[in-house]
Amino acid sequence: FVLSHVGNNVLRKQPRYSKRVNRDQNGTDYPPPCDSDIYCYGKLLHTVQMAHLVQDSKTFVDQKMLHPPDVVKQNFGTFISATLGHPTKEQTRQFVEENFGQSGTELESWIPSDWTESPRFLEGIKDPDLRQYGKELNDIWKTLGRKINPEVRDNEDMFSLIYVPNPVMVPGGRFTEFYYWDQYWILKGLLICEMHISVRGMIENFLHMISRYGYVPNGGRIYYSRSQPPMLIPMVKDYVDATGNWTFVRTHLDTLDKEFRFWMTNRTIDVLKDGRTFRFVRYNNELTGPRPESYREDFYLAETLHTKAEKDELFINLKSGAESGWDFSSRWFVSDEAFSAGNLKDIKARDIIPVDLNAFIYNNAKVMASFHRQFKFHESANYYDDIASEWLHNINSVLWNDTRGCWFDYDVQKGELKTEFYPSNIFPLWANVTIGNDKKYTASRVVEYLHSSGALRFPGGIPTSMEHSGEQWDFPNGWAPLQHLVVDALDHAGYLPAQFLAVDLAERWVRNNYRAFRNSNNTMFEKYDVQSVGAPGGGGEYEVVVGFGWSNGVIIDFLSRYGEFLTGFV
């Protein structure tokens, strides 16, 4: 097996990105987000998106074509000539209506065959109102399941939707397709609700994506040609922990190697500090043009810049920010004024070494080592262990600040840490990164840091940052995946004050979600306001979305973990 394609030598020979690559001031020609000159770039896309027919730019790029692409392009040519290159809004609307159908018809509702009415975790919830809440969350899975219509498989070029063989769980609302990192928390919820067959199918979809594209895309549309936080390997770990199905792991080990290799090949960067070189991963999507699903927003932002090189750099950074899953956040802003001050036009996502992504890679290397060792592939297991050791060393050498007692993102251009609060600062603890090989000591420093950061002051959970930027991944929003990784990190830290804090934070989050649910005719939101208890979050480039996959998964996990302690929820 293995060393033929994941061995040290092969991987180490892969090209590494340097911060100087493709920074040609005259403007390098970067490719567009995908090959489709209807959905990803070109005059048709520009004309329709800039006509502002609907509020949400994602609506158009999700619509299927009513005719084959060549016919649609021919019709567009005729339409542009007939309108002398300046169609009115109503003419453009008519062109769209004649050539594109409503979005959503390519997906059918799907009720998982392994869905059950009363999964066992409900029995462990003491509070009757919370138990009822858990039951209603389990019901919501039936509304988020989708099966892709075979017409997508048979006529792929007429859709932006990517065909996958097994049904999916969507986040909800405008997000009618699968999303990469969302699925980690969705699968946690499904496993607790005992839907093992469905989970296996959804993991297989992602493996299928890797075989086809070499990576798991941000979401299930052709315009999402970037990845998202690499959580597939932890998904497989959760699945095998729940089912003991090692045959599945053995069958797909090569594909998981490939997923790991994608990040090592395409997303690494060397950082020079005190005369030494440290290897890290970063988010970096070197494709130009506006994001098709937010075309108008990106286009207007770029209009404030002058040169092609500046615009390319902005477009790349916007897509790199989207790849982080934190789209968008002051976390990625770098301006000359002060740390994180500025706005979206100051986005420099690919110049930041993200502490969370590097913690995920460390964790993935450890999990991959354990998978390989399970099958006695000792050489390849050692290879992954070597990567894990390298990442442990680099994370602690460059990202740890001993005075503050935590890890931080690193700004490559300024050569310094970004010391603002973000929950992601503590994710190395989640990945079992320790300082001085002492887990308890590490946890105690992180707990002190959380207290001193001011992030524990809020009744509704941990804020995404302390910055009121108006972006959705900032104050006062709290997001389910961040609450979960913080709670999980503290819970398994082997240090009692951390475990108490974990229960406290989980309770705040459950209370916030529960109250909002009852206040809103039983709705789960994609994000919440942590300043109060019972209100959804806001900000960013689209209206708050309901559904909602990862919010459900995280509450189910917290109810299953702490259901015997949580009371007083009437």
Ligand SMILES: OC[C@H]1O[C@H](O[C@H]2O[C@H](CO)[C@@H](O)[C@H](O)[C@H]2O)[C@H](O)[C@@H](O)[C@@H]1O
């Ligand atoms: O359309 C704008 C952006 O929407 C997505 O991002 C947000 O929703 C995702 C699904 O819940 C979530 O994974 C992401 O963290 C959110 O910021 C999409 O992922 C972006 O790529 C897209 O530009």
